[in-house]
Amino acid sequence: MWHEFAAADSRFAELAQHFKGARVLRQDPLECLIQFLCSSNNNISRITKMVDFVSSLGDYLGNVEGFEFHAFPSLERLALVTEQQLREAGFGYRAKYVTGTVNALQLKPEGGVIWLESLRKLQLQMVIDSLCTLPGIGLKVASCIALFSLDQHHAIPVDTHVWRIATTHLVPELAGSSLTPKLCGRVADAFVSKYGKYAGWAQTLLFIAELPSQKALLPSVTVNEKKSSKKRGSKAQRGN
Template sequence: MEFETGAIPLSDIDGAFDLQATLESGQSYLWDRADGRMYESMDVYGGDAWYETVVPPIDGVSDEQAVVRVRQTDGRLEWEATTDAVPILTHLLRLDDDLDAILDATPDDSLLERAYDAYEGMRLVRDPPFPCLISFICSAQMRVSRIHGMQMRLAREYGDTVTVAGETYHAFPTADQLAVRTEDELRDLSLGYRAPYVQRTAEMVANGDAHPNDAVGLPYEDARDSLTQFVGVGDKVSDCVLLFSLGFLEAVPLDTWIQTAIADHYPDCEAGNYTETSRAIRDRLGGQYAGYAQTYVFYYLRAGGE
């Protein structure tokens, strides 16, 4: 098997784009850098490294598993893939978003303006739902580099192996592949107390008891509640999956950095519980696209912007 190649001119998309900021800002743990330096720096912006992933079939986008490699250089996204990568990259990297219009729809706010200026072109990702769900189950109390390492180990140990042009790539395991692993096997991959959560959630999906896609089409808070049926999933993890996979751009995960932003910049949004605080900060960040604003603030603060 060999790669097809191509390029997407960045002039063809609405608004700026930065690949490194998008893929290394803590939204997705399913891509890897070919040079082995994924998540090496917290202040990521404007690099030209190759990133690679194995993408499962995506409804309405691609009917087959695909190996995709991409880098940003000279005003374009160069790609290598086992199929036409343009629709896949457009989907995964939200190249179909009008970024300028989205950010213009969020409030005039000095913190947001500083974050937008610092990471111009950072977009949300649209990860495949099951891998995204497992990634964020693994995210509790972990640094981004360790979360990423867990997902890479799961792929190497239990996912499909694909060889292209003499190189080997590892797909993230399917629910069926993870459901048959034991808790001890998952603990051996350093998942710790998250191991039974991952195994049981995979089992629920494999058995047809539930799927993260079931949240699509529900009102936002109902969608968040629906994801908490998975083992190890609370409101924050639900919001991460809604935002970084399922297209709920109003979702605002209340992680440590957003709680810091609330305490330091929006103290009147603190309501004493997740549901009410979430409603308040969503309104403050503009409602419909609050998740975009949140992601910029999250990364700006995490990278030491304040």
């Protein structure tokens, strides 16, 4: 896939020399859903603490080099956790979304876990619409869950980073516009048009390359060459 993405986009080919993309799993849908509920308007450190708390509710598996490992708790186990307990664990307003979603899943006639797994057989838009019926899940979070756990390889979670990538390199005519659900669709279509049916995975590398901590890892010669190129271009324009 990396070779195909690079062939379709010279910028991807350049970045792929320095970034290998995100290490991803075909995650369990329930685990993925709960984790992304924790991620809403949050930072990595706090998300990690919240996910660790939820995971600690599962069956103990063992200790490796001082780290305790647990199986992710079942839906039935999660249903025993109260909103107050989650708030005390630092979940804030997300606590009501976690308990609300767990309750909604328990009401599914076929069972919440089976319902989530059944989404793997649907078209992307139907998956997104179904997930958005759950408390606290909007378009971006639904797209994340669809990509990372529901086999929707062309799902594009659009946040500020992905919006900046799109308006700079794929759909520059949208620059300056306000991000709306309709424009999210145009961004997703632009990614699929450029990278194909596995566009969601191409997006992971482009997303990582936008993070300040990762930009710092780019060779200084590459950064300097780009700056020099811009300077030369400016001088040439002044000369003309």
